[in-house]
Amino acid sequence: MNKRTCDEDLSRGHESVPITIERNDGKNVYPNFQYTPENIKGPGCDNDPSEVTLPGCSCRSLSCQRESCLCLQSYGETYDREGRLLNQCDGATGYSRPVFECNVLCECSEACQNRVVQKGVNVPLCVFWTEARGWGVKVLEPVLCGTFVCEYAGEAIGFEEARRRQLSQTAQDMNYIIAVGEYAGEGQVSQTFVDPVAVGNVGRFINHSCQPNLIMVPVRVHSVVPRLALFARRDILANEELSFDYSGGHSSSEVERLNSVQSMPGAKSLGMESLQRKPCLCGAQNCAGFLPLDISVLHH
Numbered sequence: 679m680n681k682r683t684c685d686e687d688l689s690r691g692h693e694s695v696p697i698t699i700e701r702n703d704g705k706n707v708y709p710n711f712q713y714t715p716e717n718i719k720g721p722g723c724d725n726d727p728s729e730v731t732l733p734g735c736s737c738r739s740l741s742c743q744r745e746s747c748l749c750l751q752s753y754g755e756t757y758d759r760e761g762r763l764l765n766q767c768d769g770a771t772g773y774s775r776p777v778f779e780c781n782v783l784c785e786c787s788e789a790c791q792n793r794v795v796q797k798g799v800n801v802p803l804c805v806f807w808t809e810a811r812g813w814g815v816k817v818l819e820p821v822l823c824g825t826f827v828c829e830y831a832g833e834a835i836g837f838e839e840a841r842r843r844q845l846s847q848t849a850q851d852m853n854y855i856i857a858v859g860e861y862a863g864e865g866q867v868s869q870t871f872v873d874p875v876a877v878g879n880v881g882r883f884i885n886h887s888c889q890p891n892l893i894m895v896p897v898r899v900h901s902v903v904p905r906l907a908l909f910a911r912r913d914i915l916a917n918e919e920l921s922f923d924y925s926g927g928h929s930s931s932e933v934e935r936l937n938s939v940q941s942m943p944g945a946k947s948l949g950m951e952s953l954q955r956k957p958c959l960c961g962a963q964n965c966a967g968f969l970p971l972d973i974s975v976l977h978h
C-alpha cells in the first residue's frame with residue numbers, strides 16, 4: 679500500500695493546529711461533512727450552545743484561586759497547573775462530576791488555569807484508514823495522562839431527533855450519535871445527544887475501544903450545553919490510535935451489551951427490531967464483543 683501523509687488541514691483553519699489526513703491512494707472515500715470546532719444547535723435542542731447563558735466570576739487575577747473564585751468554589755478544581763485533568767469520576771454515582779470552566783464573562787485572564795477545553799485542540803492529530811474499522815485518529819506526538827485531546831463536537835440534538843436518526847440507520851451505516859448522561863441530583867439524569875455526521879469535528883473519526891486511552895468528560899464553558907471533551911486517561915505514545923468507550927464507561931447508563939437487540943422485550947413496539955449489534959473489533963483483552971448501543975435513545 680502506498681501511503682502518504684498530506685499537508686492539508688481537514689479543519690480548514692478552524693483548529694489552532696492542523697489536523698492531517700493519511701490517505702491510501704484515495705481508495706477510501708473521505709466523508710463529506712462540514713467542520714465545526716464546537717457544538718452547534720440541532721433540531722430539538724432547547725439551548726443554543728453558542729449563546730452565553732452561564733455567569734462569570736469576578737477574579738481580577740492571572741489565574742483563579744479556589745479561596746476566592748465562584749467558579750472553582752461551586753464546582754471544584756478540574757485541572758492542574760499544566761492544564762491536565764485531575765481525577766474526575768464520582769465513584770458513588772458512576773457519572774462524571776460537573777465541570778465548569780471560566781468563560782467570556784469571567785474577569786480572570788486568558789491564562790487562567792481553569793480554561794482548557796475552550797482553547798481547542800493543541801496536539802497533532804492525524805486521520806488514517808484502519809481497514810476493518812474505517813477511519814480512525816492517531817496522535818503524532820506522545821501525550822501525557824490528563825491532557826485534553828479534542829472534543830466530540832457536532833449537532834447538539836434533542837431526544838426525539840436522536841431517536842429518529844438512530845432508528846433510520848441501517849446495519850451498514852456508521853453510528854455517530856453519542857448520548858451522555860450526567861447525574862443531575864435527586865435521582866435525575868440529564869442527557870446530551872451529539873451527532874457529528876453532517877457537521878462535526880475530528881472527534882467523529884475516533885473509534886470505540888473496550889480498553890480506551892481517552893475518557894469523555896462533559897465540560898461547560900459559557901453554555902448549559904456541555905462540550906464532550908476527550909482527555910488522555912493514560913500516557914499515550916506517538917502514532918498510537920486514539921479511542922474512547924462509546925458507552926462513556928458509566929455503569930448506570932442504559933447501555934446494553936446484548937448480542938441481539940431483537941431479543942429484548944418490547945423491541946418490536948419500540949421499532950428496534952431492525953437494529954443490529956455491530957461486532958467490536960477493538961482487539962482488547964476485555965472486549966465485550968459488540969459496540970455499545972445506548973438504548974436510552976430508543977425509549978419514549
Ligand SMILES: C[S@@+](CC[C@H](N)C(=O)[O-])C[C@H]1O[C@@H](n2cnc3c(N)ncnc32)[C@H](O)[C@@H]1O
Pocket residue numbers: 810811812813814851852853854881882883884885886887956957958959960969
Ligand atoms: C464515530 S464513527 C468512528 C469513525 C469511523 N470509523 C469512520 O470511518 O468514520 C463510529 C463507527 O465506526 C465504526 N467503529 C468504531 N469503533 C469500532 C470498533 N471498535 N469495532 C468496529 N467498528 C468500529 C462503527 O461502524 C461505528 O458505528
